[in-house]
Structure formats: C-alpha cells, structure tokens
Amino acid sequence: MSDDTILVGAVAYDPKVVTIWEGIRAYFQDQGVRMDFALYSNYERQVESLLRGHIDIAWNTPLAHVLVQQRTSNQSLSLGMRDSDQDFRSKILVRRDAGIKSLSDLEGKTLAVGSRDSTQARILPLHFLRQESVDLDKVNLLAFDTDVGKHGDTGTSEIDVLSALHDGRAQAGAVGDLIWVLEQSAGRIDANVIEVLWTTPPFDHCMFDALPSLAAEKAERFKKALFAMDWNDPRHRHILELEGLKQWMPPREEGYETLRDALRQHGAAR
Amino acid sequence: MSSASVASIAVEGGDLSLGEGLLAIIRPALDLMEPGGVIAVLSCSRQTEEDLSTWCRIERHEFLGCEEISEGKFRHLIRRGSLSVPKGERETALNLPLRDGMLTAADVLAAVPMPERADPATGFAPRGARAEPGGPSFPYTLTERDTVAPPQIAELYDQAVGAQWDATRDIAWDKIRPLPAALETALGQMMTFLAENELSALYLPSKFISQIHPAYAEVAMFLATQLADEARHIDVFLKRARVKGGLGISSATSSRSLLSLLVLTDFTEAAFLLSVLGEGTFLDLLKFIERHAPDEPTFDLARRARADETRHVHFGLAHVRHALAHDDSLYSRLESSVRRRAATLHNVGGVPSAIQDALTILAARGSDPPSVRRGHESFRELLHTMHENRVKRLESAGFTREQAETLSRLHTPNFM
Numbered sequence: 001m002s003d004d005t006i007l008v009g010a011v012a013y014d015p016k017v018v019t020i021w022e023g024i025r026a027y028f029q030d031q032g033v034r035m036d037f038a039l040y041s042n043y044e045r046q047v048e049s050l051l052r053g054h055i056d057i058a059w060n061t062p063l064a065h066v067l068v069q070q071r072t073s074n075q076s077l078s079l080g081m082r083d084s085d086q087d088f089r090s091k092i093l094v095r096r097d098a099g100i101k102s103l104s105d106l107e108g109k110t111l112a113v114g115s116r117d118s119t120q121a122r123i124l125p126l127h128f129l130r131q132e133s134v135d136l137d138k139v140n141l142l143a144f145d146t147d148v149g150k151h152g153d154t155g156t157s158e159i160d161v162l163s164a165l166h167d168g169r170a171q172a173g174a175v176g177d178l179i180w181v182l183e184q185s186a187g188r189i190d191a192n193v194i195e196v197l198w199t200t201p202p203f204d205h206c207m208f209d210a211l212p213s214l215a216a217e218k219a220e221r222f223k224k225a226l227f228a229m230d231w232n233d234p235r236h237r238h239i240l241e242l243e244g245l246k247q248w249m250p251p252r253e254e255g256y257e258t259l260r261d262a263l264r265q266h267g268a269a270r
Numbered sequence: 271m272s273s274a275s276v277a278s279i280a281v282e283g284g285d286l287s288l289g290e291g292l293l294a295i296i297r298p299a300l301d302l303m304e305p306g307g308v309i310a311v312l313s314c315s316r317q318t319e320e321d322l323s324t325w326c327r328i329e330r331h332e333f334l335g336c337e338e339i340s341e342g343k344f345r346h347l348i349r350r351g352s353l354s355v356p357k358g359e360r361e362t363a364l365n366l367p368l369r370d371g372m373l374t375a376a377d378v379l380a381a382v383p384m385p386e387r388a389d390p391a392t393g394f395a396p397r398g399a400r401a402e403p404g405g406p407s408f409p410y411t412l413t414e415r416d417t418v419a420p421p422q423i424a425e426l427y428d429q430a431v432g433a434q435w436d437a438t439r440d441i442a443w444d445k446i447r448p449l450p451a452a453l454e455t456a457l458g459q460m461m462t463f464l465a466e467n468e469l470s471a472l473y474l475p476s477k478f479i480s481q482i483h484p485a486y487a488e489v490a491m492f493l494a495t496q497l498a499d500e501a502r503h504i505d506v507f508l509k510r511a512r513v514k515g516g517l518g519i520s521s522a523t524s525s526r527s528l529l530s531l532l533v534l535t536d537f538t539e540a541a542f543l544l545s546v547l548g549e550g551t552f553l554d555l556l557k558f559i560e561r562h563a564p565d566e567p568t569f570d571l572a573r574r575a576r577a578d579e580t581r582h583v584h585f586g587l588a589h590v591r592h593a594l595a596h597d598d599s600l601y602s603r604l605e606s607s608v609r610r611r612a613a614t615l616h617n618v619g620g621v622p623s624a625i626q627d628a629l630t631i632l633a634a635r636g637s638d639p640p641s642v643r644r645g646h647e648s649f650r651e652l653l654h655t656m657h658e659n660r661v662k663r664l665e666s667a668g669f670t671r672e673q674a675e676t677l678s679r680l681h682t683p684n685f686m
Contacts, residue, residue, distance in 0.1 A: 087327060089320070177324040184289035184321070191289040196317050231330075231353045234391060237404035246330045246353050 005034040006222050008208075009046045009055040012039040013153035016242050023239040030235075031225040042149030043117075047071070050209065056218060057210045061151035062119045065207040066259050077210040078253065079219060080226050082245035085205035086255065089177040090125040092198040093162075098171035103129065103198055107138040112161040112170035115145050118152025119205070119259060120176030121161060127262035128200040142170045155179055165194050172197065178244075204255025277310035277347055278303065285314050288321040296322075296348070300331065305352040308334065310345050322346055329353075356400030375431075379424035379488060388413045388485035397485045410483040412537055416596035419486040420588035427488050430495035430581050435574055437506035442567050446513045449564055456631035457568070459518030460559065461511035463625050464575075465504045466520050467552070467686040470528040471582075472500035474544050478537045492585060499578040506571045521622035527684035530611045538593050538600065539607045542667075545586025547608070547677075548686040549579050550663045554656045555685055562633045562648070587667055594668045601669070605677060612680040620683045621653070656685070 006028075010021055021037040028035035038055055040046040043064040050058040051071055057079065060068060068076045092111075094100040100109060106129070114121025122143070126136060144160035152158070161173040162183060177199070183189050208226075210219060229236045231246045240246060281299045286292040292315070299309045311322065319336045326333035326348060334347035364381040366373055382398045390408045392401040412418040449457065475493045482490045511517050531548065534540040556576035563569035594600050620626070626649065631637055634645025657678050664674035 083330065084328060089324070177320070178328065181288060181321055181324045181328060184287070185293050185325070187289075189289040191287050194289075196320070199320050232403040234404050234406050238406075 004218070005036055006057065006218055007055045008035060008037045008222075009049055009058040010037055010039055011043055011046055011059075011150060011153065012041060013147065013150040020239055020242045023242070027229065027236060027239065028225050031228065033221050033225045035222070035225075043151050044149065050211065053211065053213070056214055057208050057222060060207055060209045061117075061153065062203070062205050062207070062256060062259050063117055063123065063151050063263075065209055066256055066263060068209045069256075069260075070263075072211065075212040077212060077214060077219060078251035079208035079210055079223055080248050081204065081207050081251055082243070083247045083249050084178065084245045085207070086249060086252070087202040088120060088205045088255075089202050090120050090128070090200040091175055091177055091180045091196050092125060092129070092172060092200075093165055093175065093180070093194050094172045094197040095165055095168065095170075095193060096195055097193075100172060100197060103132050103134050106134055106172055108140075109171040110140045110142050110169070112142040112144065112164040112173035114143075114157030114161055114174065115148050115150075115152055116143065117148055117150075118157055119203070120178075121152055121158045121174055123262055124203055124259060125174035125200055127258065127266065130266075132198075152176075159183075162189070162194075166190060201258065202255065203258050204252065207251060277308045280310035280312055280345075283311050283313040283315065283318065287315050287317045288325060292318065293325070300348065300350050303350040305350050305355055308347055308349045310347055312339075313344050313346060314342050319344065319346060322348070326351075354402050354404070356402045358400045360400065361398045374424070374428045375488060375491070376424040376428055384415045384419055384488075385485055386415050388415075388483035390483065392485070394484055397487065408483075409481075411481045412478070412486070412489075413483045415486065417538060417593055418482055418589075419489050420585070420592040422588050423486075423488045423492055423585070426581060426585050426588070427492040427495065430492060430499070430578075433577065433581070434495070434498065435502070437502045437509065437571075440574070441506065441509075441571050443509070443513060446510075446565055446567050448514050450636055452631055452637040453564055453635060454515040455518070456628040457564065458511040458515040459624050459628035460632060461507040462518040462520065463524065463622075463628070464555075465507040465511075466524055467528065467548075467684075468500045468503040468507065470531055470686060471544060471549065472497055472504065474531055474534065474540055478540065481537065496582055496585070499582070503575050503578070506575070510568060510571060518628070519624050521624055523618045523622040524625075524684050526618060527615055527682045528686065530614050530682075531686070534607075536603075536607075538590065539604060541586045541589045542604050543607065543611065544686075545582050546590055546663055546667055547660065547681050549582045549586065550660060551656050551681065551685045552579055553583060554652065554659055558629065558648070558652050559632070562635065564632075564635065583663070587663065590667045601673075605673065608677050608680050611682065615682055615684075618683060622684060 010017060012018070017039065021039070025035055025037060040049065043061055046058050046060070047064050047067055049055050050068060058064070058068070065078070092103070098109060100106060113126065116122055130136060142164060144157040146156045146160060147154045158175040158179045161170070161175050164170040165173045226248050229240060229248060231237060231240055279299055279302065281295050283292050283295055286295070296309070296311055303309060323333040330351040330353045332349040332351065334349055336344050336346045339345045366381055367377050384397065390410045390413060391405055393405050393408050395401040448454070475496055479490045479493050508517070531540070531544055534543065553576055556572045556579065559572040560569050560576070563572060590604070629649045629652065630642060630645040632645070633648035634641035660678040660681060661671070661674040664677055665671060669677065
C-alpha cells in the first residue's frame with residue numbers, strides 16, 4: 001500500500017464503529033483522500049500504537065488525548081474534535097427523597113459513579129467534588145466499572161448510574177450532561193424521583209491526535225476532508241448521526257486543563 | 271446575553287424541566303423561526319438554564335443566555351441554528367371545499383397541486399409536508415408530473431373509490447342453475463380466460479407503484495383501486511366458473527401474450543399496452559359476454575367488471591394523451607413498443623382456439639349446428655367491433671387514423 005494512505009485508529013466500543021468508519025473511509029475516498037482505519041479493543045493499546053507509529057492518527061477520548069500529550073511532552077498534534085466534544089459538563093444528580101441539599105450532604109450517602117476510565121462519569125466529577133471540598137472518604141462510592149478500556153464511550157456505566165438512582169441503590173450519581181439531556185428528552189428520566197444537585201465546570205471531550213512526525217501535507221488533507229462533512233448532506237448525515245455530532249470543529253486545548261490537573265493529583269482512577 | 275437579540279415569540283414553560291416535557295413547547299416554537307430567529311422561553315424551573323444550554327449545544331442552536339425578569343421567573347433566549355431546517359413553505363389552512371358534506375381527493379389536489387418535478391430525497395413525505403434535509407434518496411424513477419400524472423387523476427380516484435363492489439355479496443349467486451354441458455364448459459373456459467388476463471392486469475401495474483414519487487400519490491392510489499378491481503374480478507370470474515362447473519384450460523398463446531406485457535419496464539408503455547389496447551379490447555369482450563350471458567348473475571358480473579375496466583381505460587387514455595402532449599418522441603416509442611410486442615408474438619396465429627370455441631358456443635347458447643353457425647357469426651362480428659373500437663380509442667389518444675389502423679391490427683390476438 002502506498003504511503004499517502006492516512007491510517008486512523010479508533011476503538012471498537014460498539015459494532016456501529018465499523019459502520020461509522022466504513023462510512024468515513026468511503027466519504028474520504030469521495031473527497032480524493034486515501035484513508036483507512038484500524039480498530040482497537042481499548043484506548044491503552046491505541047495510544048501505544050500511535051506512539052509506536054503504527055497508525056497516523058488516533059481518535060481519542062479526553063483521557064487518551066491527555067495521555068498522548070504527556071507521553072510526547074506536549075509535542076503531539078491535535079487535529080479536530082466534534083461540536084459535541086466542547087463544553088461538556090458532568091451532573092451530580094440526587095434522588096429527591098434523599099434529603100441532599102448541598103454537596104456536603106453527599107457525605108454519608110451512596111454516590112453512583114461510572115467506569116474508572118470514564119472522564120465524565122468518574123474522573124472529573126470526583127475531581128471537581130474534591131475541589132468543592134467534599135471529603136470523598138466519607139462518601140460511599142457505588143462504582144460501575146463496565147467496559148473498562150473503552151473510557152466511558154459505551155455510556156453503559158452512565159445508564160447504570162441512572163438505574164441505580166431510579167431504583168434507590170444510590171442516593172446520588174454522576175453522569176455526563178449529554179446523557180442527562182438525551183435521556184430526559186427521550187422520556188427515560190422520572191423527574192419526580194431525580195433532580196440535579198450540581199453541575200461541574202465545563203471540559204472538552206474527544207480529539208484526533210497525531211505524532212509531531214505526521215507529514216504536514218497528510219494532516220492538512222485529513223483536516224480538509226473532515227471539516228467538509230455536512231449535516232444537511234444525506235451522504236454524510238448518517239455517519240455524523242452515528243458518531244454523535246453535527247459539525248467537526250478545529251481543536252482547542254484549554255478544555256483539557258482540569259483533566260490534566262486531576263491526573264497529576266490523583267492518577268488515572270480512584 | 272446579547273442586548274441586540276430580540277425574541278420574536280415567547281413561550282411559557284412554567285416549572286417544567288426538560289425531563290418533564292419542556293421540549294414539546296420549545297421545539298414547535300423554534301420550528302416557527304427561520305435560522306437566526308430568536309425565541310424566549312419563560313420558566314421558573316431551576317434546572318432549565320443548564321439543561322437548555324446543553325440541549326442547544328447538542329442541537330446546534332445558540333443559547334443566548336438567561337435573565338431573571340421577576341422573582342423566581344426567568345427568560346431564556348434561544349437562537350435557532352441552521353441545521354435540520356425543513357425545506358419548503360409551511361402549509362396553512364387550505365379552506366378545502368365540502369360538497370354535500372363530502373371532501374373529494376380532486377378538491378384536495380386542486381388545493382395542493384402537484385409539482386412539475388419531485389425530489390427523490392423527500393422520501394415518503396406527503397406532498398405539502400416540509401422535508402428535513404439529509405434524508406436518503408429513494409429509488410423513484412417516475413419523478414416528473416407530465417409523464418406520470420394526468421390532470422384528471424384525482425377525479426378518477428374518487429370515482430373508483432365510490433364504485434367498489436363485493437364479489438361475495440353483490441352477485442345473486444343463488445340464481446345460478448345448471449347449464450347444458452357444452453354451455454357450462456364454454457362458460458368455464460371464458461371465466462378461466464378472463465381470470466388469467468385479469469391476473470396479468472393485477473401484476474403489471476403493481477410493478478410501477480413503488481417507482482412513482484409520492485408527490486404524485488394520487489396516481490399510486492388510483493392504481494391501488496385498479497389492483498383491488500382486478501382482485502375482485504379474478505375472484506368473481508373464478509367463482510362463476512366453479513358454481514356449477516369448473517375451470518378450463520390456459521393456452522400457451524395467452525401465456526406468451528401476457529408475459530410480453532409483464533416484462534414491460536416503462537410506465538407509459540405499460541399503460542398504453544395494458545389499459546388502452548388490452549383493457550380497451552376487454553370492454554368489447556365483456557359487452558359480448560353480457561349480451562350472451564346464460565343467466566342474470568353472469569350478465570351482472572360482466573356488467574360490473576366492464577364498469578370497472580372502463581375506468582382503467584379512461585386512466586390509460588388520460589395518461590397517454592397527457593404524456594403525448596408533453597413528449598413528441600412518445601408516438602414513435604409507443605408505436606415501436608406495439609411492433610416489438612407483435613414481433614415476439616408473430617407466429618401465435620389467431621385468437622386462442624379454446625377461446626374462439628367458448629365464445630362461439632356462448633353466443634350460440636348451445637352446440638346444435640344452426641345455433642353454432644349464428645354463434646360463429648357473432649364471434650366474427652366481435653373481432654370486427656374490437657378492431658373498430660380500438661381504432662377509435664387510439665385516435666382519441668392522439669394517433670392518426672392511419673397509425674390507429676396499423677396499431678390496432680398489430681394488437682395481440684389474445685385481446686389483452
């Protein structure tokens with residue numbers, strides 16, 4: 001295979017990932033850009049492969065993105081993200097009957113959280129709670145460590161958190177605002193039972209990462225094709241819907257600062 | 271919040287949260303806006319601001335901010351984004367006319383006319399609905415009004431719906447008595463032939479329904495009545511044969527003729543060969559059966575079937591006439607399709623012999639030689655009448671007398 005093919009890594013967190021990347025590959029070909037993809041079962045392996053130069057670009061979770069930056073001494077290239085990756089927040093939800101009126105009331109209660117590598121349902125909500133002076137040693141954590149390695153992509157652990165709240169196994173829970181709003185608009189949240197106690201500050205989510213050695217011309221071809229996808233074009237719409245975005249956006253770094261802090265202070269998981 | 275943002279409309283959200291149905295108030299309000307238009311959402315729910323902001327991020331609307339307008343009462347401003355905006359004008363009250371309390375498809379069509387061309391990406395969106403962009407393209411091939419929809423299509427549909435009848439209850443089956451053996455056999459043969467031909471008239475139009483763009487749905491709806499008619503005819507003809515007798519034979523000639531219809535791929539050619547030429551010829555055949563019917567139920571079912579077939583012929587004529595008026599090349603295309611079909615049937619000879627005999631015996635009302643002589647004479651007259659009437663129909667479709675004569679003679683000896 002000739003060298004000008006751009007090889008992108010992605011994690012197969014769901015069968016639809018094959019559909020998404022077959023679609024993106026076909027779209028890139030239509031744009032005259034040779035692209036192929038390699039699927040990994042977990043982000044740790046994908047990050048290693050990127051660092052070893054097996055793939056040109058990796059479609060990374062925020063945790064994987066920050067790890068790549070650490071491992072490359074901040075020399076890695078950020079190529080693009082989804083509109084839906086910007087200004088993510090996490091929600092601390094509580095049962096209305098739990099008597100939790102402030103963050104300090106969480107002490108002594110059960111807080112359901114997602115997988116240990118989920119940025120939005122575990123790492124950052126706990127980090128922000130510490131910053132708000134909640135003593136997590138006094139909070140009983142009910143952790144749903146499902147799909148570890150997928151960095152929370154499947155959303156399974158967030159759905160588990162919501163079930164635990166609905167059925168009373170937990171009095172409080174942490175989920176991303178995307179799931180919170182989507183589950184509400186799908187009619188799957190009982191507003192008589194669950195309410196929002198607190199919303200975290202914003203942070204950013206997934207990112208296309210590359211090594212600094214990626215040829216500038218390859219990076220440009222990739223970005224040009226990526227940013228030309230159009231929500232109103234039926235040929236692109238299906239892929240964008242599956243991947244959960246309406247528009248690809250240029251990268252920005254400030255949205256990962258709190259995650260870097262959290263990893264520096266507490267490591268990858270509690 | 272931008273002070274320049276002035277909301278065009280305000281909606282009252284009360285204390286509803288997103289999880290309690292608030293979006294059912296917000297989304298229809300946003301739908302009234304052009305992209306860039308701003309709505310105000312009045313709310314006294316504490317959660318609303320953050321959830322609305324997240325929802326706007328997901329939907330690519332712009333959340334302009336929130337201000338407290340009085341104690342515990344907030345105003346959120348949302349600017350409509352440019353994605354997922356349906357195309358076309360919003361349909362408003364059409365003031366459809368009622369006639370004696372009835373609402374006809376023809377009046378609806380007059381109020382919501384068919385577009386000249388239709389976009390396959392609007393899928394199954396009914397004409398008049400605004401289609402959200404980004405939907406898949408559908409495999410419609412009939413996307414131009416003048417090749418698919420004659421102007422009187424909705425009237426034909428209204429008539430067809432009003433004229434449906436029931437092969438189980440509407441025929442006086444109890445009035446059928448046993449016939450002399452020769453006549454019973456001839457009748458069974460005729461009914462077999464009619465049912466076989468009606469099967470082809472059921473199958474052929476059904477091939478085209480899924481090719482018709484829903485902007486011209488009245489055509490598909492009319493064809494659906496045509497299919498229901500054919501189903502009923504098949505039912506009633508087979509029942510008539512079986513009340514006291516049984517079915518006759520299916521000839522290879524009929525089979526070859528009907529296959530040459532079934533393989534047609536062009537809607538206008540099919541309407542021409544099936545409805546104008548085939549079903550047109552069947553009008554004379556059914557009239558013949560009425561005239562020589564051995565009993566009242568047989569007369570009645572042939573008469574009813576002929577009334578239905580007359581509508582199909584009207585549709586075929588209207589369709590072909592309208593298409594001819596918009597496409598000069600169509601004359602020669604239709605002519606060559608008749609010639610092509612005739613070429614595939616060139617050695618089939620005359621009317622299938624079993625049908626010749628059945629028609630003769632039917633007209634003779636028996637098999638004694640003097641009656642058979644009369645019956646045979648009637649059969650020969652039928653062929654002549656069929657030709658004369660085909661020529662008239664072809665002329666009415668827009669062909670010259672000379673073209674009509676030629677095409678009529680090339681028509682299949684199988685009648686359909």
